[in-house]
Amino acid sequence: MTSPTLIVTGASRGIGRSIALLAIQNLGANVIGVARSQEALQKLSHHIEADLQLKDRFKFVVGDVTTKSTVSEAVTLATKSWSGKLDGLVLNAGVLDPLGPVSSTTVEDWKRAFDINFFSIVTLVQQALPALRASKGRVILVSSGAAVNPYHGWGAYCTSKAALKMFGEILATEESDITTVSIRPGVVDTDMQGVIREKGVTGMVPAQYAKFVNLHETKALLHPDQPGHVIASLAVKAPSSISGKFFSWDDESLVSHRKQ
Numbered sequence: 001m002t003s004p005t006l007i008v009t010g011a012s013r014g015i016g017r018s019i020a021l022l023a024i025q026n027l028g029a030n031v032i033g034v035a036r037s038q039e040a041l042q043k044l045s046h047h048i049e050a051d052l053q054l055k056d057r058f059k060f061v062v063g064d065v066t067t068k069s070t071v072s073e074a075v076t077l078a079t080k081s082w083s084g085k086l087d088g089l090v091l092n093a094g095v096l097d098p099l100g101p102v103s104s105t106t107v108e109d110w111k112r113a114f115d116i117n118f119f120s121i122v123t124l125v126q127q128a129l130p131a132l133r134a135s136k137g138r139v140i141l142v143s144s145g146a147a148v149n150p151y152h153g154w155g156a157y158c159t160s161k162a163a164l165k166m167f168g169e170i171l172a173t174e175e176s177d178i179t180t181v182s183i184r185p186g187v188v189d190t191d192m193q194g195v196i197r198e199k200g201v202t203g204m205v206p207a208q209y210a211k212f213v214n215l216h217e218t219k220a221l222l223h224p225d226q227p228g229h230v231i232a233s234l235a236v237k238a239p240s241s242i243s244g245k246f247f248s249w250d251d252e253s254l255v256s257h258r259k260q
Contacts, residue, residue: 002083003057005030006235007074009065009124010093012040014190015142018228019090019235022259024048024057026229027236030082033060034074034093065093065120075127086131088138088235091121096157096195099203110156117160118167125171132178140235141168143182143246153203165246172244179238182246185227187215226250229259 006023010016011033021044023029035041041060048058059077063070078086094117098109125139132139146154147161168182187193193216200209215221227249234257247254 002085003028003030004087004236005032005078005082005085006088006090006232007032007034007078007086007124007128008090008092008235009034009120010142011035011060012037012044014192015185015188015224015228015231016090016092017044018224019092019232020044020058021048022225022229023090023232023235024054025051026259027232029087029232029236030057031059032074032078032081033058034063034065034070035060036062036064038062065124066115068123071120071124071127074124075131078128079131085135086128086137087135088140089124089128089132090140090142090231090235091124092142092231093120094142094144094157094161096154096192098156099195099199100153101203102155105156113156114160114163117157118163121164122167129175129178133175136177137179138235138238139168139171139178139180140231140238141165141180141182142231143168143184145184145186145248147182147184147246151208152205153200168246169244176243179240179243181234181238181242181244183227183231183234184246184248185231186222186249187212187220188224188227189216189221190224193221225259230254230257233257 008020011020012035020031061074098105144161146158147165168180172180196212230249
């Protein structure tokens with residue numbers, strides 16, 4: 001059986017790094033990682049290649065996901081490497097900024113957030129559609145509870161994630177040969193949590209801010225591997241019957257995709 005080929009955005013750290021690594025180590029995938037940090041991607045590559053059985057299973061593209069050339073390079077690399085197929089996209093890159101109420105943030109800030117959290121994803125999906133149709137592949141959208149729950153000061157993030165959720169439903173409706181799933185990864189111990197603790201004290205209401213601080217202080221944040229394995233597994237073998245759906249990573253219907 002040919003190993004599946006995935007593109008994972010935001011692959012240099014946090015959930016994206018876990019997804020890329022687990023897809024290769026545990027699920028037999030080949031991965032194209034996309035991120036802005038060449039140093040971090042090189043470190044991940046060296047880590048993977050230290051295991052000779054995994055050598056040559058990871059390639060990467062350094063660039064901003066909002067740049068069309070970065071997107072084109074990733075799709076081209078995927079379709080010219082390994083089996084020449086592209087079997088899945090894991091669309092993970094995203095930002096929380098601007099963190100602050102509508103009254104004190106700028107339209108330019110919102111546009112930048114939407115460029116990263118939404119329009120870059122539309123662009124990558126459009127570029128990859130011919131290859132995904134041919135492979136009957138999968139698109140996994142890394143969503144958020146913010147797609148369905150409003151948070152004071154998270155306007156750009158919440159609305160861009162809500163738009164992404166609907167995009168997944170539209171894609172599932174229009175592209176019946178492709179399986180599209182949105183996953184809410186929970187509150188994960190990543191750099192985004194650091195941004196919340198740093199900026200949320202002024203940009204959020206006290207009760208919501210305190211919730212995130214408490215999760216950090218009580219060490220209750222999820223390890224990236226927990227939702228990361230579910231997302232990686234879905235990118236490799238999500239059934240078409242769940243296309244268009246939005247799930248929390250720990251939904252009981254996804255238990256078979258969890259890391260054992």
